[in-house]
Amino acid sequence: MVRKRKSVHCIGCSRPTKSVTRYCKDCRPAAAHPYVQQVDNMITFGGLTFTPEQARHLADAIHDTIEEA
Known part of the structure; x- marks a missing residue:
């Protein structure tokens, strides 16, 4: 069984993202991991x-x- 990751709001712009860093691809800082x-x-x-x-x-x-x- 595979669980789908829920969307969360981006820390930078509030757009939905599924990233574990909680940043969308446009707002993600280079040092975020x-x-x-x-x-x-x-x-x-x-x-x-x-x-x-x-x-x-x-x-x-x-x-x-x-x-x-």
Whole structure:
């Protein structure tokens, strides 16, 4: 079952957005990024929840992609 993300109002202009940063694409500052939190030994990022091992693999994959660019 896939849950659809509800729209929220943009912090900058009040247009509807589904972004976890709560900014629409026109108002999003370059430094805005989703929060990373640890909740009950799980890592949440951008509305997704990972085990610590999955989060570590994701971080490695992001790092490798940046190095290739």
